Amino acid sequence: MSDPIDRLLDAAESGKSIIKNREILHFTYIPKTIQHRNTEQEQVTQSLLPILKQSRPSNLLVYGKPGTGKTLVVKKVISKIQERVEKSNFPIKLIYSNAKKETTLYGLLVSFGRQLGLSDKELPSTGLAISEVFKRILNNIDQEKTNVVFVIDEIDYLAELVSKTGKDILYQLTRANENLNSGSLTLIGISNDLTFKEKLDPRVISSLGEEEIVFTNYDVEQIKKILEERISEAFEAESVDESALNLCAALAGGEHGDARRAIDLIRVAGELAERQQSDKVTETHVRDASQKIEENKEETSLKSYPLHEKLVILAIMKANGSSTGEIYSSYKNLCKVVGRDELTQRRITQMLSEIELSGIISGRLVHQGIHGRTKKYKLTISSEMVKKTFKDDLTLQDIV
DNA sequence: ATTCCACAGGAAACAGTGGTCC
């Protein structure tokens, strides 16, 4: 009997590979991702055209569901423009920030400043007042006479941060040009959420939304084309079943035309097929891949929760389908077992709705007349999954 | 027609951390 490790390694080395270029199976592989986006590419280019004439273009809002290629299109257009103007005396600078990744207003501004070239000294990453950070950034633009194009991805998150803190950075950003003697600042906002404008200050909308471009969803046919293109480059010829391709397109297209998901799906399916030493990717592989992606998502989100959230999830598991009050007392017991201080019920309620957002549990508001109203929660994933994932956690080992 | 339950969920305040600035 051969060593299982050796067996696997041998197989991987000698076994046939049906994927010949993995790179192409990632969404961010630019040339192939933004197919069918000619109109949108033109529109974005159009609105940035004034740069070539050495004046400031209008601010721009770009909408579209995830996986429609909006960020890639914007990045591509800007880098092309940048190439063009590189040799002219009109220095432009592209700055890209993702408001979802930068969890705070301060962080977003600092990332902005860093990319402008401000050092740690000139712009410390904590300790300053937000208005001070802002002033320093504007000073820099003014002095260097740069023309900045600031791309804010997932700008809807920024809108949320703004409303939380009450500091109206977006408003100040849109008005920055009035305070600049030289140089300029152009904003490009990218958003998944078409309704996010409603949350904004109308003054901001009027200046931010000078131009708007909407990326429509890919339909199943288009996704199929994108997949075909990538498959022909990434896989060995004839190694993906027609039916597998169709299923892939259908699964991803059925949701909201998410090309990213479609490409992920075919990549994982391909890897599964390879692992099984199969020379073709079949429908079964795609289904398995879809399930695997789901499970991975659940597992990583379960693992990433802090201790008290994990305890709450366990409490729900132990008392499946029960009300907040019951979950809370179950949670308190668990706290005693692991020897941690319990948090207040208010905090647990809040946690429950946070966890609900992630989709791991689902809640239903019930009115029980004289027995008051409560929310009943249950797990949407299997309790085996929870047990399996929490087994590795030392503090939780005893109670799972 | 009232009462009253068992919470939901908003608002504000607070403690603690890690920093700058003068």
Next chain:
DNA sequence: GGACCACTGTTTCCTGTGGAAT
């Protein structure tokens, strides 16, 4: 070294609510 800043995770306090029970 003290005033001040942003931010997170939490507590405290609070108002609101649909329908069974009375």
